[in-house]
Amino acid sequence: MQKSATEFIVFHNARIATLAPGMRPYGLIEQAAIVLRGKLIEWVGEQIALPEHYKTSPTTDMQGRLITPALIDCHSHIIFGGNRAQEFELRLHGASYEEIARAGGGIVSTVKATRTATLDELVASALPRVDRLISEGITTLEIKSGYGLDCETELRMLRAARRIGELRPLTVVTSFLGAHAIPPECNGEPDRYIDEICIPTLELAHREKLIDSVDGFCEGIAFSPAQIERVFTTAKSFGLPIKLHAEQLSNLGGAILAAQFGALSCDHLEYLDQRGIDAMKTAGSVAVVLPGAFYTLREKQLPPVAQLRAAGVPMAVATDCNPGSSPMTSLLLAMNMACTLFRLTPEEALAGATRHAAKALGQKDRGILAPGLRADLAIWNVEHPAELAYRIGFNPLHKRVFEGAI
Numbered sequence: 283m284q285k286s287a288t289e290f291i292v293f294h295n296a297r298i299a300t301l302a303p304g305m306r307p308y309g310l311i312e313q314a315a316i317v318l319r320g321k322l323i324e325w326v327g328e329q330i331a332l333p334e335h336y337k338t339s340p341t342t343d344m345q346g347r348l349i350t351p352a353l354i355d356c357h358s359h360i361i362f363g364g365n366r367a368q369e370f371e372l373r374l375h376g377a378s379y380e381e382i383a384r385a386g387g388g389i390v391s392t393v394k395a396t397r398t399a400t401l402d403e404l405v406a407s408a409l410p411r412v413d414r415l416i417s418e419g420i421t422t423l424e425i426k427s428g429y430g431l432d433c434e435t436e437l438r439m440l441r442a443a444r445r446i447g448e449l450r451p452l453t454v455v456t457s458f459l460g461a462h463a464i465p466p467e468c469n470g471e472p473d474r475y476i477d478e479i480c481i482p483t484l485e486l487a488h489r490e491k492l493i494d495s496v497d498g499f500c501e502g503i504a505f506s507p508a509q510i511e512r513v514f515t516t517a518k519s520f521g522l523p524i525k526l527h528a529e530q531l532s533n534l535g536g537a538i539l540a541a542q543f544g545a546l547s548c549d550h551l552e553y554l555d556q557r558g559i560d561a562m563k564t565a566g567s568v569a570v571v572l573p574g575a576f577y578t579l580r581e582k583q584l585p586p587v588a589q590l591r592a593a594g595v596p597m598a599v600a601t602d603c604n605p606g607s608s609p610m611t612s613l614l615l616a617m618n619m620a621c622t623l624f625r626l627t628p629e630e631a632l633a634g635a636t637r638h639a640a641k642a643l644g645q646k647d648r649g650i651l652a653p654g655l656r657a658d659l660a661i662w663n664v665e666h667p668a669e670l671a672y673r674i675g676f677n678p679l680h681k682r683v684f685e686g687a688i
């Protein structure tokens with residue numbers, strides 16, 4: 283069947299960083315063009331090689347701008363009630379994050395505020411943060427539950443996440459994080475919480491199709507590997523992929539456990555050791571580094587970036603947007619911090635917010651620019667892709683394309 287020319291949209295006179303793996307840094311093509319057809323990419327390459335039959339289609343001169351895959355924030359807790367500015371003050375008066383958590387502040391104080399918020403209130407308070415990310419060219423956002431810690435509020439958070447995906451031109455990928463903290467009513471009884479509340483809630487949320495993956499917080503102030511394992515076993519029985527907050531404040535072997543379940547990703551990882559790295563490599567898990575939390579908590583222990591790189595474990599970068607350890611709504615800033623604090627290269631940071639972030643979410647249809655993948659693009663007022671991670675607090679986005687629409 284003959285294709286009509288108007289089916290296609292062409293962007294020409296661009297620099298295109300496809301982020302496709304290969305010999306070229308950033309997959310960068312100078313003097314490039316890209317052809318979109320509906321929601322998908324039809325063709326990308328050097329402009330002089332643009333096939334004749336696309337040349338009659340509507341075409342836009344990009345005036346030398348840079349086009350990259352749209353950005354993907356693969357780790358956020360962007361839905362929550364209240365804020366934790368007071369805890370920020372306490373920390374500046376000397377209290378530590380763990381002390382505050384143990385004294386019933388921290389995550390648990392956000393749980394109280396989240397439980398009293400309606401679904402509409404949760405959505406309304408999250409949207410300005412989501413819009414800030416969208417303004418930086420993000421088209422895919424992971425959102426976790428984990429500030430409800432009771433059945434009703436966990437479901438409400440996940441419904442709010444789905445609602446946000448309906449209200450904005452954005453793919454929302456949800457993670458169930460019932461195993462985030464021990465709620466006050468289960469103080470001292472983490473096993474009872476996991477078995478009687480967390481796992482039954484996971485089942486209900488799965489039945490309502492609210493869950494795309496299952497996460498947990500494996501840490502001294504949260505849950506042990508044995509407790510997390512029970513949650514993962516249930517997830518697996520439902521065919522849901524898993525990921526884990528692992529080795530953030532200490533090393534409990536969370537990454538090894540997660541790898542045994544074929545984790546999509548292990549996140550934070552400041553205290554990850556070589557055995558954990560090897561397990562992640564074997565499992566094909568992505569290492570998600572979260573410099574916003576490292577910065578906010580003034581951590582001293584760096585994630586083992588050089589060892590991850592040497593092992594060939596893909597690294598993603600995310601905001602970890604949350605009211606406690608990372609009140610951050612800029613993925614570009616997270617990329618900058620990943621370079622300056624963790625020594626990622628600007629190319630690794632951009633791959634970490636595109637190709638590897640897509641892998642961390644199990645989304646095979648995005649994250650690089652190639653024919654057949656989604657037409658989710660970011661168009662930037664910059665000349666070279668290194669500029670995206672280089673600046674601090676500057677947003678050079680020109681236009682964002684979501685499913686082929688500007």
Ligand code: DI6
Binds near residue numbers: 388530607
């Ligand atoms: N690790 C984190 O950095 C966030 N959750 C987690 O498991 C912090 C969440 C918070 O402090 O509210």
Ligand code: FE
Binds near residue numbers: 357359527602604
């Ligand atoms: Fe987190």
